[in-house]
Amino acid sequence: MFQQLLRSTKLHPKTFKLIRNYYTVKRKAINDEHYVAKHITQHIQAKGPLTVAEYMREVLVNPMAGYYMHKDMLGESGDFITSPEITQMFGEMIAVWLINEWQKAGSPRPIHIIELGPGRGTLSNDILNVFNHFKVLHKASLHLVEVSPFLSSAQARRLCIQSNLTTNDGPAYRRGISHHGIPVFWYNQLEDVPPGFTLLIAHEFFDALPIHKFHKVHGNFKEVLIDIDTKDDPDIKGEYKFRYVLSRNDTPMLQVLITKGETRDHVEVAPDSIRISKLIAERIKKLGGVALICDYGHFGTGTDTFRAFKQHKQVDPLMMPGTADLTADVDFKLLCESFNSVKDVLCLGPVTQRDFLLETGLEYRFEALKNTIKDAKHIANLTNCYNYLTDNDKMGERFKFLAVFPSVMKKIFERCPVIGFQAAVH
Structure with missing residues (x-):
């Protein structure tokens, strides 16, 4: 089934954007840096x-002037860039992978697509585009866990034809309708997302949790x-x-x-990483689905990784707090132990981003897109994007993928292994 999805993606390259278009969000002035x-x-x-x-916590999410609360920090004009912002190929591979795992589970509906820390909404947008192409959005909804009012507004502009802040009639603080016609909801925490078969993505989410x-x-x-x-x-x-x-x-x-x-x-x-990973595991076990975690990190070997980034350069995390992003490498060994502490959950990985993307067919997608482009500069840009995602000295080795399933899927995986993972069960 995965090969059928991949071939279909190759046969219809013009249904997706060729080059990532950046957009800017008007920054709200901060009177006192x-x-x-x-x-x-x-x-x-x-x-x-x-x-x-x-x-x-004070630096990143202080309600008045926290780094994440009132500014657009992503992209070339920001302080750092993420894989989905580089090229739509990344989101397309994630989406095809999710569809494949959903089909293995019997294509249950309704579908709850959940993203933790969605940034500008770029990854969710790319996933919805692919889901819409393969006509799997029937009875689907998008649920975004985002603490930043500024970023939730930016996500709404990208994802929705209309959205509004809600009154106190439920856990979602914002609701909207996507360009594909499915409902979109925003929450402050994962616990507030209602039950449903879950396709959860956490991309560069755990690295920002306080350590x-x-x-x-x-x-x-x-x-x-x-x-x-x-x-x-x-x-x-x-x-x-x-x-x-x-x-x-x-x-x-x-x-x-x-x-x-x-x-x-x-x-x-990061204590929150233990708490949230257990919440994810309990949700997947009870409601069915899959969680896919992608972040930079180590497997229990990291030491002093706390650092700050401003204008794409590493800076002192103690200087000018609130003006730079703070981050620390994710301990994937701790995550695996936390997931596995929940009974009847299957944890796969971690594997490198390079291995995951190449095994899921990124090279074929890259060639299909390249064959539709005539302009040499656009081809060079697409090639640079591909290399940035996969080269070991860039994102290919440093970023890791981890997947979580209910253990009832284990017998199915013995016949149909999880693409992108080498049956690495911790």
Whole structure:
């Protein structure tokens, strides 16, 4: 069945856009770019040093001036770029893969397509285009988990013919109708999404979840905290400056998150990733479906990965908080353990983005699109996009894919293996 879908995609290349078109969202002016730094300083003065997790929450989702709350950070004019923003080929491969797994499960309806942290809505838009092409949107709905009012508005403009903020008559804070005629809903958390057969995508979602950092000193772990830097530096006069310090005593999270036998000297753990992965697993087990997680990360070997990006360059995460993206590599080993802690769930992967995309047919899709293009510059652009997704020194090796299914699918997978994964069950 997967090959039939792939051949159909090759036979109809003109139904999809050839080159990704960027659009901009009008930025809402922030009157004081030091607002977050002032807020953090006041918090530390009142209550003492912050954990890195508390610092990340303030920087990223502070309601007044958080990095994600009031600006368009994606694309060439932003601070970073994601695979769906590079080329529609990425979203097309995800969509064909999802359709294939949905068909293996018997093509149940209704379908709940869920994306966690949808950015501009680009990936969801590409998925809906492919689903519409293969006529599988009957009794389908799109559910977006997004905490940023600014980004939800941008997503609505891209995805919907009309949308409106809702009153307090349900968990969705915004509702709309997509260009394909299916309902679209926005929520603040996954728990609010109503039940239904689930096709869930989390692309570059887990890397933004707040982490706790721990450092081993003389054989014992201490939590890394963030304090005000009181050093008198004439070069930064009038600015707010912060520094890392170590906790004097064992913190509550240190006692909970550091496991016995940990051999690394520096450890980062995102408690929300454990909580959300268990929610995903429970949903897939009870309601059926699949979850596909794609992010950059490691398999339990990462150490000090906390960093910030501004205008596509790495910067000090403690400088000018609220003006740069904060991120940390995802621990896929921890994710696998969390998924597998839920009974009757099957976890596949992680596999590299290169292996996943090539096995799902990206090369064939690339050649099909290239054969429809006459302009040499467009061909060069498409080629660069393809290489950026797959080259090991770019996104190909660094990004990983993980899939979660109900364990009742295991017998089906013995006859029809999951495309993109080498039956890697953790």
